[in-house]
C-alpha cells in the first residue's frame with residue numbers, strides 16, 4: 001500500500017486545478033503586460049485570480065500581491081515593512097525566523113502546546129514595531145490567538161503580519177475581522193502548484209519592494225507573472241475554502257483516530273495542543289526512537305511521513321519548534337509528523353496504525369537509546 005501523509009510538506013495538485021491551469025501553458029500563454037489580445041487574455045486571468053483570492057479572505061483585489069510562494073511573501077512582508085524592531089515567536093518557519101534574525105529582533109516564547117505568551121508579547125511591542133506571528137504551525141499544528149495578537153498590535157500602533165501558509169484553506173480567515181495587516185499564503189499546501197503564493201497587504205500599509213524591475217504587481221513585486229501558477233492557485237484556494245467543512249470533517253476523524261492509536265504505544269506523547277490544532281496534523285514523540293530512522297523504515301512500507309529531526313551535514317539538529325515547546329533534544333529526535341490531506345482514506349489510517357506500532361517496537365529493540 002502507498003500512503004502519502006506528508007501534506008504539510010506539500011500536496012498533490014488537485015485534478016480540477018490542473019485542468020484549470022493547462023490552457024495557460026498552451027493556447028493562453030500571453031504576457032499579462034502585452035497590449036495585444038493574448039496579453040489581455042492573460043491579464044484578465046490574473047485579475048480574475050486576484051479577485052478570487054481577495055474575496056476568500058475578505059480583502060480587496062488591490063490588496064493581493066502574487067509572489068513565488070510563502071517564503072517570498074514572508075521575506076517581502078518583513079523586509080518591506082520593518083522599521084526598528086521585529087517581534088516574532090520561537091516556532092516560526094525559517095522563512096520568517098531567519099529574516100528576523102538579520103534585523104533588530106525579539107523572540108517571544110510559547111507554552112508547552114505551542115501557543116505564544118501574550119503577556120510577553122504585550123510587554124515587548126512598541127510603536128512602529130513589526131509583529132510577525134504565524135497563524136498555524138507547520139510541525140505541531142498549533143493555532144495562535146490571532147485576534148488577541150492583532151488587538152495588542154493595534155493598541156501600540158504596531159504592524160501585524162501573519163504567515164498563514166499552513167492555515168489558509170483549513171481554517172476560515174477574514175482579514176478584516178481578525179485585524180491582520182499583512183498575511184502570507186502559499187499554493188502548494190492546498191492542492192495547487194508549487195512556486196506561487198501571495199501577500200495580502202492592507203490598504204494604507206507602506207511596503208518597500210525587494211526586487212527591482214518592471215514594476216509589476218502595483219510596483220511591489222516586479223517580474224513577469226506566473227499566470228498558469230496563479231490561475232491554479234486561485235482555483236485551489238476556491239476549492240479549499242468551498243470544501244473546507246466537508247474536508248475538515250473527514251480530516252478530523254482520521255486525525256483523531258491516528259492520535260488515539262499512536263498514543264496507545266508505550267512511552268509516546270502527543271506534541272501540540274490536543275484540540276486547538278490544524279485538522280490534518282498529527283505529531284507524536286516516541287522515546288528511544290530516532291525519527292529519521294523511523295521515517296526511512298516507514299518509507300520502505302510505502303508510508304511517506306516526516307520528523308522534526310533534520311540531519312544537517314555535520315550534526316543532527318533537533319527541531320527548534322519541538323525544543324521550544326519543552327521537549328529535550330533526544331525526545332525531539334523521536335518525533336513523527338503525519339499530515340493528512342484531501343486524498344487520504346480511513347483504510348490508509350488503519351494501515352498506518354498497523355505498521356507504526358510494530359515498527360516502533362522493532363526499532364526500540366535495537367535502539368542504543370534504551371537503558
Ligand SMILES: Cc1ncc(COP(=O)(O)O)c(C=O)c1O
Pocket residue numbers: 008009068069070071072074093095134136137138163165166186187188195196197
Ligand atoms: C508555515 C510556513 N511558512 C512558509 C513556508 C514556505 O512556503 P513556500 O514553500 O511556498 O515557500 C512553509 C512551507 O513549508 C510553511 O509551512
